[in-house]
Amino acid sequence: MIEATLCFPLRGHDAEIDCEVLLIEKRRGLGEGWYNGPGGKCEPGETPRECAIRETREEVGLEVTDLEKAGELTFLLDDEGHTVCHVYRTRSFDGQPTSSEEAHPEWVSVGNVPYDQMWADDRLWLPGVLEGKTVVGEFRFEGGEPLDEAEFVDHDLEWDVSL
Ligand SMILES: CNc1ncnc2c1ncn2[C@@H]1O[C@H](COP(=O)(O)OP(=O)(O)OP(=O)(O)O)[C@@H](O)[C@H]1O
Numbered sequence: 001m002i003e004a005t006l007c008f009p010l011r012g013h014d015a016e017i018d019c020e021v022l023l024i025e026k027r028r029g030l031g032e033g034w035y036n037g038p039g040g041k042c043e044p045g046e047t048p049r050e051c052a053i054r055e056t057r058e059e060v061g062l063e064v065t066d067l068e069k070a071g072e073l074t075f076l077l078d079d080e081g082h083t084v085c086h087v088y089r090t091r092s093f094d095g096q097p098t099s100s101e102e103a104h105p106e107w108v109s110v111g112n113v114p115y116d117q118m119w120a121d122d123r124l125w126l127p128g129v130l131e132g133k134t135v136v137g138e139f140r141f142e143g144g145e146p147l148d149e150a151e152f153v154d155h156d157l158e159w160d161v162s163l
Pocket residue numbers: 004005006028029030031036038039040041075083085086119121122147
């Protein structure tokens with residue numbers, strides 16, 4: 001199973017209306033053209049937390065620290081484990097988001113996240129993650145590779161778990 005990460009940097013007040021999340025518009029690879037958090041696949045010997053920090057640096061040039069684990073998501077494709085994704089959020093970072101070949105960063109109000117331009121499962125778990133909850137989820141896709149062309153068919157979520 002592929003091990004991957006997502007990192008959601010947050011800025012502003014906790015009150016939903018003022019708070020913003022840094023999303024990327026993915027410019028290549030899996031989920032190209034869709035919005036997501038910075039992230040990607042773990043390299044051999046790398047912990048998911050190290051991966052989330054590295055991918056955020058490589059994709060948008062931000063140095064994130066104090067990552068808080070917010071979720072563990074398993075994506076099944078045709079009943080086989082395809083990807084496990086470790087989700088983090090943080091309010092601590094240095095630098096200014098900068099576009100790379102892979103990603104175009106954008107601060108978005110947490111009340112205005114473009115769920116219609118994201119993975120179909122994101123609308124189910126990301127709102128809770130942006131509110132500060134923790135989640136473990138399993139999501140079933142069908143229709144063969146690539147995952148971003150498969151159909152999202154079913155899910156199971158557990159909130160407020162300790163991670
Ligand atoms: C199925 N539903 C899904 N919902 C939300 N997010 C999903 C996802 N499935 C994959 N993701 C995330 O999307 C990124 C893919 O990136 P990733 O595997 O790195 O692909 P990419 O081809 O760009 O490879 P590189 O590692 O950059 O070479 C990575 O953050 C991963 O966690």
